[in-house]
Amino acid sequence: MRRKKQDNSLLTEVELEFMTVIWETGGGTVHEILAELNKDQERAYTSVATVLKIMTEKGFLTSGRKDRALVYHPAIPxxxxxxxxxxxxxxxxxxxxxxxxxxxxxxxxxxxxxxxxxxxxxxxxxxxxxxx
Amino acid sequence: MRRKKQDNSLLTEVELEFMTVIWETGGGTVHEILAELNKDQERAYTSVATVLKIMTEKGFLTSGRKDRALVYHPAIPxxxxxxxxxxxxxxxxxxxxxxxxxxxxxxxxxxxxxxxxxxxxxxxxxxxxxxx
DNA sequence: TTGCATCTTCTAAAAAATTAGTTTTGGAAA
DNA sequence: TTTCCAAAACTAATTTTTTAGAAGATGCAA
The missing domain is CATH 1.10.1220 (Arc Repressor Mutant)
Structure with a gap:
């Protein structure tokens, strides 16, 4: 069966919200991003972590480590x-x-x-x- | 539980494609719209009918009858x-x-x-x- | 070295969007 | 009338997006 290729050049609604704060702040750890996002809307830690990982796979973010924690930054301006x-x-x-x-x-x-x-x-x- | 209110002021990807041909042609019956849409991509009659009905409920289309068939027209320019x-x-x-x-x-x-x-x-x- | 805190990874449920099969309806043909 | 057909209405499967719990890993404190 032919899988409907999804776009991936565009962000989803939620991803855009994430990306907006990451552009603003320059990025950070999951916790830092979570804190920023939750000013608008309560979300679980794991939800945020999941979306960030997906966005990295899509190429919108780069990820590194600060101690044990993942640190995310914008991959594109x-x-x-x-x-x-x-x-x-x-x-x-x-x-x-x-x-x-x-x-x-x-x-x-x-x-x-x-x-x-x-x-x-x-x-x-x-x-x-x-x-x- | 709190249902996440969906927007409805904006069209989804597929709805926009529908709306585009309806703006172009001025609208028509399900069959007419189906024919126009299928120049791009094969879709079943019932799929098209379903989306048109949803779009009407969302206020993007008006519907009337021509004989037994539903006729759709843009509700907004x-x-x-x-x-x-x-x-x-x-x-x-x-x-x-x-x-x-x-x-x-x-x-x-x-x-x-x-x-x-x-x-x-x-x-x-x-x-x-x-x-x- | 063990137990705790913290963070990621795995997994999957829930919600929204898309697609389409099945049933019903109403009119026309036989 | 009864049968047949076309179209709508109903229903539901599939896919994508969003959300989050549970399990696993890693280091640190006692």
């Missing part, structure tokens, strides 16, 4: 993963046209003019400041 | 869902700052200057064309 995610979203929901994605931000009332100005500045920096 | 998704992504991975998301597009080598120009044009249209 957050920016890289942001890029991967945007590429995925772009292809799945925006017809592979990233501009369409910006279009949606532009007509979202909740996005302020200040934010939009900021975006324009970013584009100007990369493109050069001359008008269209 | 694609643009709305794009917006929801971006808001979600922004909060989960970009610290609630949509500009950070654009920053990531800007420094992606695969995104061409033409695309970036297009984005800038969109921003200019909304903001007015004066410099920073």
């Amino acid at each position: 957050k920016a890289d993963y942001q890029k991967t995610t945007l590429k995925n979203l772009s292809s799945k929901l925006f017809n592979d046209t990233p501009a369409a994605l910006v279009a949606r931000l532009v007509d979202d009332e909740e996005v302020t003019n200040d934010m939009l100005e900021e975006m324009r500045t970013l584009l100007n920096e990369r493109l050069g400041d001359h008008g269209s | 694609k643009a709305d869902y794009q917006k929801t998704t971006l808001k979600n992504l922004s909060s989960k991975l970009f610290n609630d700052t949509p500009a950070a998301l654009v920053a990531r597009l800007v420094d992606d080598e695969e995104v061409t200057n033409d695309m970036l120009e297009e984005m800038r044009t969109l921003l200019n249209e909304r903001l007015g064309d004066h410099g920073s």
